Amino acid sequence: MTPLEADQVGRDVLGVVRRLCRRPVDVVAHSKLQADLGFDSLQTLELVAALEDEFGVTVPLERMPQIQTVGEAAACVRSLLAENARP
Amino acid sequence: MSPVTLPEALAAAAGGGGGYEFLDERGEPASSLPFSRLLDEALAVAGGLRDAGLQPGETVALIVPEPRDFLTTFLGASCAGLVPAPLYPPVRLDQFEAYLRQTMPAVTISRAAAVVTTTPLRRVLGAFQSNVPTVRSVVAIEKLAGTPLDEVAPVGLDDPVFLQFTSGSTSDPKGVVLTHRNLAANVTAIAGPDGLRLEAADRGVSWLPLFHDMGLIGMALTVLYAGTWTEFLSPLAFLKRPAVWLKAITRTRGTISFAPNFAYDLCTRRVTPREMAELDLSRWRVAGCGAEPVRAETLAQFAKKFADAGFRAEAFLPCYGMAEHTLAVTFPPLWREPRVDVVDAGQLSTAHRAVTPVNGQSMRAELVSCGRPFPGHEVRVADSKGHQLPERHVGQILLKGPSVFRGYLNRDDLTRGALAGGWLHSGDLGYLADGELYICGRVKDTIIVNGRNYYPQDLEQAAGDVADVRRGRAVAFGTQAGGGREQIVVVVEPAQAPAADDLADRVRGRIAEATGVLVDEVVVVPTGSIPKTTSGKLQRSRVKQRYEAGVLHHPRDVTSRVRLVGHVMRTQLVYARAHAAKMLKGWKGKGR
The missing domain is CATH 2.30.38.10 (Luciferase; Domain 3)
Structure with a gap:
């Protein structure tokens, strides 16, 4: 998995997750949002909305089940940005 | 006005001006279903169900996630003279075994003649046919074919109109039987002169799931009897971005919308100043609040925050x-x-x-x-x-x-x-x-110690005052499991893990301070250990059962947290997947 610090998107995703996370734990790429970081289902949706605001993308409903870890959130944002960049 | 059956109400509504509109994730209109077209679609579904061998008076279990499909199927079954029993759709397609296990008792007790569902779900729900003796077939709505009925089936006012499986125990489900007369009495009271006084100019806006009575009866069927319009928004869209609900009210000039207490809290907490700037809630004349205890503080905070957007506290209708x-x-x-x-x-x-x-x-x-x-x-x-x-x-x-x-x-x-x-x-x-x-x-939650009655809500609210207790995650109950007098137990989830060492002591202290009650034990449990019911009420009896069984601390015991929220999300996710699968199939088809 791409280390989160490797690109700006990863670093920004990390920033958003840290801002919303209420547990004093290290946030890393394989951190599970619910089990490790204590997000409940509503907070997970709040995170998705925050990522949309941060990156100016819309996460389609069908992609949401794929976002279980911080790394997967970053991967989702990267692919949405790539899709938007395409003509 | 004399009461009419649900199919009669639909037939009458088809001659008027109302209907359902479905909004996309951003609250923009996606599709519209005037009651005239809804009647045609329902009669087609009814013909299909008849041709599938279903007889008037038989019960059909409905497991249909998408709102538009759900409404046409529900009303189609009713037009065929069948008794629909709506059930929550499965959690995830890859966990269908647990779903079958949980849903089997409800299907069994309903004595359903068929399970009516979607094509993607049909593949995993086939087990109902082999495991429930009354179920003759599992029918996919996309495959329903037959001659549309010419007119709605004649049913009596005292015949059952549908079954509601209320929240609570899944192993021992209770099916609530409502008659056409019940439904007519309640929805005409809701819409009438001592209720909402619905008029043609009214617009309902709802993000509530239709498997829940407030969403189905309150927002969908009431307007069918009244002949007005309702806008439906995905529950998931609301939970992701609460402002979408208020934007939908703004855009559609919504006048009527109901939601549980927690939804108003969520808006107060999550709607940003930028989102606020786009809102005009001045036409919102009925902001219904029900399905869980209504808190004065929630209403006051919401009214204060949204006053600038034109919201008036007079609009609140706590019910x-x-x-x-x-x-x-x-x-x-x-x-x-x-x-x-x-x-x-x-x-x-x-x-x-x-x-x-x-x-x-x-x-x-x-x-x-x-x-x-x-x-x-x-x-x-x-x-x-x-x-x-x-x-x-x-x-x-x-x-x-x-x-x-x-x-x-x-x-x-x-x-x-x-x-x-x-x-x-x-x-x-x-x-x-x-x-x-x-x-x-x-009644059954009341804690009685030495002849004194305590309301768990009071203790829970006091526990919730402690900053380190997770919002809404405190449960109080009485137990005699240890023998002797009833013990008062309070179970809380910490706002963040690990919980502070003195959290239990602070909770105990705050409860004593606020209510004068000395709690016997405060149990701090991991996040997600406290379940809620579909209507958002804390499931005290389940927490109590787990406490008494000694399994409360077991980390694998984590099931649902907010069941309404959870079900809504899962339901919508399944829908999204099914949609994705459909799109994918279409794409493959084109490729060939």
Whole structure:
């Protein structure tokens, strides 16, 4: 998995997750949002909305089940940005 | 106006101007279904169900996630003279075994002749056919083909209209049987002169799931009988971005919208100043609040925050209802600020009386009035022997009238208890003051220690005052599991893990300070250990069961947290997946 610090998107995703996370734990790429970081289902949706605001993308409903870890959130944002960049 | 059956109401609505509109994730219109077209689609579904071998009077279990499909199938079944039993769709397609296990008892007790579902779900729901003797087929709605019925099936007002499986135990489900007469009585009361006074110019806006009574009866069927419009928004879209709900009200000039207490809290907390700038809530004349206890503080904070967007506190309609009473029981007068009764908390628990606090020292409780019963309906407060109590005395709320259900399906034992003496025993505690109803808690949740009654809500609210306790995640109950006198136990989830060492002590201290109750044990459990019911009420009995079984701390015991939220999300995710699968199939098809 791409280390989160490797690109700006990863670093920004990390920033958003840290801002919303209420547990004093290290946030890393394989951190599970619910089990490790204590997000409940509503907070997970709040995170998705925050990522949309941060990156100016819309996460389609069908992609949401794929976002279980911080790394997967970053991967989702990267692919949405790539899709938007395409003509 | 004499009551009409649901199919008759649909046929009548088809000649008028109302309908359903479905909004996309951003709250923009995606598709529109005027009642005239809805009738055509329902008659086509009805013809398909008949051709699939289903006979009038038989029950069909409905497992249909998408709102538009759900409504046409539900009404199609009704037009065919069938009795639909809506069930929550599965959690995830890859966990269908657990879903089948959980849903099997409801399908079994409903004695359904068929399970009606979507093509993607049909593949995993086939097991119903081999495991439930009454189920002759599992039917996919996309595959329904047949001659549309010419007209709706004749049904009697006292025939069952649909079955509602209320929240609670999945292993021992209770199917609430409602008749056409019940439904007509309740929705016409909701829409009528002592209710919402619905007019053609009204617009409903709803993000509530249709598998929930407030969403189905309150927002979908009421407007069908009244012939007005409702906008449906995905529950998931609301939960992701609460402002979408308020934007939809703004854009569609919505006048009527209902939601549980938590939804108003969520908006107060999550709507940003930038989102606020786009809102105009000045046309919102009924902001209904029900399905879980209504908190004065929630309403006050919401009204304060959204005043700049044109929201008026007079729009709030805190109400009381239950599935066994079809839906609504009491409404306050329209366009009145919520009436808040400030009473002495000690007197409420010790003397079961709602009295004005005598001085500044006594603990206060703030209760929100849920209003009065509808014409032709009666509400009474009674003691444990069934004797009527005077005003401001707390007792069980009993109900009578045309909205009271016929009984629990195939459970005469439960029905006899619920309808003893000709009154529906709500199981809720409350009192009347100036003819208006105030809800204090549930009968079976009441904690009795040394002859004193305690309402768990009070202890939970006090526990919630401690900053390190996770919002809404405190459960109080009484237990005699250890033998001897009843022990008061409070279970909390920390706002962040690991919990502070002194959290239990601070919770105990705050509860003593606020209510005068000394709690015997405070248990701090991992995040996600405390489940809720579909209507958002804390499932005290389940937490208590786990506590008594000694499994409360077990980390694998984590099931659902907010069941309404959870179900909504899962349901929508399944829908999204099914949609994705459909799109993918279309794409493959094109490629060939």
